[in-house]
Amino acid sequence: MSQRLRIEGLSKTFHGGSARSGGVRAVDDVSLTVDRGQTLALVGESGCGKSTLVRTIAGIYQATAGRILVGDVDISDRRALRRHRRAVQLVPQNPLSSLNRSRSIMHALTQPLRVHRIGTGRHDRERRAATLLEQVGLSPDYLRRLPVGMSVGELQRVVVARALATEPSVLLLDEPTSSVDLTTKGRIINLLLDMQREFDLTSMLITHEIDIARHLSQRMAVMYLGRIVEEGPTEEIYNRPRHPYTRMLVGSATAADPLLAPAAAGPAAVATGEVPTGGRPEAGCAFAPRCAYAAAVCTATPALRAVGGEHRAACHRVDELDPAA
Numbered sequence: 001m002s003q004r005l006r007i008e009g010l011s012k013t014f015h016g017g018s019a020r021s022g023g024v025r026a027v028d029d030v031s032l033t034v035d036r037g038q039t040l041a042l043v044g045e046s047g048c049g050k051s052t053l054v055r056t057i058a059g060i061y062q063a064t065a066g067r068i069l070v071g072d073v074d075i076s077d078r079r080a081l082r083r084h085r086r087a088v089q090l091v092p093q094n095p096l097s098s099l100n101r102s103r104s105i106m107h108a109l110t111q112p113l114r115v116h117r118i119g120t121g122r123h124d125r126e127r128r129a130a131t132l133l134e135q136v137g138l139s140p141d142y143l144r145r146l147p148v149g150m151s152v153g154e155l156q157r158v159v160v161a162r163a164l165a166t167e168p169s170v171l172l173l174d175e176p177t178s179s180v181d182l183t184t185k186g187r188i189i190n191l192l193l194d195m196q197r198e199f200d201l202t203s204m205l206i207t208h209e210i211d212i213a214r215h216l217s218q219r220m221a222v223m224y225l226g227r228i229v230e231e232g233p234t235e236e237i238y239n240r241p242r243h244p245y246t247r248m249l250v251g252s253a254t255a256a257d258p259l260l261a262p263a264a265a266g267p268a269a270v271a272t273g274e275v276p277t278g279g280r281p282e283a284g285c286a287f288a289p290r291c292a293y294a295a296a297v298c299t300a301t302p303a304l305r306a307v308g309g310e311h312r313a314a315c316h317r318v319d320e321l322d323p324a325a
């Protein structure tokens with residue numbers, strides 16, 4: 001059964017990283033809630049900490065600080081995680097690298113069942129594996145096949161099936177539609193929509209494509225250099241993005257697709273450039289070097305605060321810059 005996912009003050013620092021002294025603060029004091037059965041889209045450019053955040057939630061990395069609650073259970077404690085690991089499943093960014101190339105799809109799907117002692121014996125587990133494949137739209141013939149030689153779209157379906165094997169309450173999807181062609185992308189989106197309807201899953205979906213976030217999520221969180229800079233109902237953020245970084249992301253999405261609302265992003269030249277590689281500055285708004293609106297006030301770190309209803313943004317100048325004001 002699905003459960004609410006709540007993360008509180010979550011941080012992950014990689015030591016021995018490139019940032020001069022204290023390591024790379026890949027995730028820095030992130031608090032988010034995903035209600036039962038809902039999908040939160042996590043958007044942001046490459047290098048902003050999205051994968052690190054979901055890998056920390058999935059228990060692949062030990063959090064440097066903070067709590068991860070599934071329902072009322074804190075899984076950030078290593079021992080609790082072992083007991084609750086099957087409740088949180090991650091579909092990783094690159095499906096092929098997460099599968100053993102020399103073992104069959106049957107092995108990939110029955111292994112989590114064995115590890116978590118699900119099923120009454122070998123035959124039962126094999127039957128479950130066939131059902132899982134069916135649920136993601138692949139025929140049981142694939143059970144005998146090896147990952148090598150399968151298309152990225154087929155592999156993506158296999159890793160989704162494997163994640164569903166343990167009947168998780170929380171599913172984390174790391175860029176499931178990157179590196180696939182347009183047709184496959186459409187199929188994967190439809191698969192995810194079907195899954196949302198069929199299984200009562202709480203999910204977090206990473207994507208750098210705003211239009212995909214819009215299709216698949218009720219809420220959206222925008223991440224920049226380890227922090228959430230904007231969060232709220234997806235349609236509200238899409239139609240009235242408040243942080244200059246979000247306006248840049250929404251603006252480039254709408255500019256690329258003339259069918260999407262052209263006025264959504266407000267002024268075009270809100271921001272430029274790329275994610276800096278040196279990590280977060282010690283103080284001040286991390287987006288300032290790229291922001292057309294940076295001012296003296298931006299040398300202080302902006303807090304995430306309510307900007308109306310359930311919509312939050314972290315920018316000192318959010319009210320005066322509001323294109324709808």
Ligand SMILES: Nc1ncnc2c1ncn2[C@@H]1O[C@H](COP(=O)(O)OP(=O)(O)O)[C@@H](O)[C@H]1O
Nearest residue numbers: 014017024026045046047048049050051052053
């Ligand atoms: N295992 C790791 N060791 C050291 N640094 C890492 C590791 N994984 C990610 N990073 C760094 O953390 C930052 C965020 O990376 P990542 O979470 O992969 O971002 P995203 O998924 O948004 O592209 C980057 O600066 C990256 O270089």
Ligand code: SF4
Nearest residue numbers: 285288291298315316
């Ligand atoms: S706080 Fe300042 S630099 Fe940061 S996004 Fe807002 S206006 Fe730009």
Ligand SMILES: [Mg+2]
Nearest residue numbers: 050051052093
């Ligand atoms: Mg990533």
